[in-house]
Amino acid sequence: MAVSTLRPVALKKEGEDRLIIEWNDGHRSEYLWTHLRVQCPCAGCREEREQPPDPFRILKPGELVPLKPVSISPIGHYAYKIVWSDGHDSGLFTLEHLRRICQCPQCSKQ
């Protein structure tokens, strides 16, 4: 039950579409912003993901333009909060979750 020692050492924005996280074990994670939004761990987004797709769903105005993060801020010692351009801000991305959803070529293969 010891506290995990895996932690980011740097966060960078690469181009307009992705986030890079460098970890203290030398790993370099990549995430498209769209992927992070799809993987939002908040209760609302999780519930939505678990529903069967609705073919008649009406798009919300915010979904018509590409979503972008407005801010990323650390929460305590364990997570980041992303505020999105449509105002969504309830997902806390724990460090474990971020590492799990890494999209770098090596992790994508696994």
Add this chain to the structure above:
Amino acid sequence: MPPPEAHQPQQKIAMPGVKSVVAVASGKGGVGKSTVATNLALALHMLGRRVGLLDADIYGPSIPIMMGVKETFDANTTPFPLTRHGLKLMSMGFLVKPETAMIWRGPMVHKYLTAFLAQIDWGVLDYLVIDLPPGTGDAQLTLTQTAPLSGAVIVTTPQEVSLIDARKGLEMFNQVRVPVLGIIENMSFFVGADGKRYEPFGRGGGIKLAKEAGVPFLGEIPIDPRVAECGDGGDPIVHKYPDTDVAKTYLNLANVVIQQVVRMTDATEELPTLQL
């Protein structure tokens, strides 16, 4: 203290004058957490440190009675924190009468706790000790998300029913990556008039839990009727009877906490930020 201002949820509170923030927690109520927090804070002060004590138990504050503060104060005109026995103090019990029930939902608890941290001039402190309420709820989440916690001390009693809840407390701190400085077992034993050691609540629970969790075992605090007498009288045992075994245990505990906080510095380094 002016009325609490609204803070952005989870906004980190900067406490530039406070070197280390140590939470005293337990899963279960009634294990003597406030007694441990108060005596640990006083022991740190007796070792020459500048210490504050924040009572985060909004629903059932115990620090006022244990530190001998019997009156309530006007929040608009009183310059908090108060000072007693050399400690800087803040508690909900300074604002409401003891018989008043605080029937609040989580957001109000969050609002007052963040105000106690951010709007009170704690000045320069080596340690701010936070007496957490029992459980793994709103107060714990607010503090782990917004306060610059250096670590937590878990208090348990020897019996299994207390250990079950202490494990939940450990798991919570693990999930929010607050280092556990160690486990302290309260009410471990007493020495009878015949000189024998008696263990009315069982044996070895604290050390077993510490081994299981891979965290240091900080020690056993003996049962002594003077602990309750001193707490109810507003003059904690470490201060009133510094030569007792209980007081010596707390002074040892304070020394270990000082060492552990230094060891854990890397784990509580701020996460990197990104400006978009």
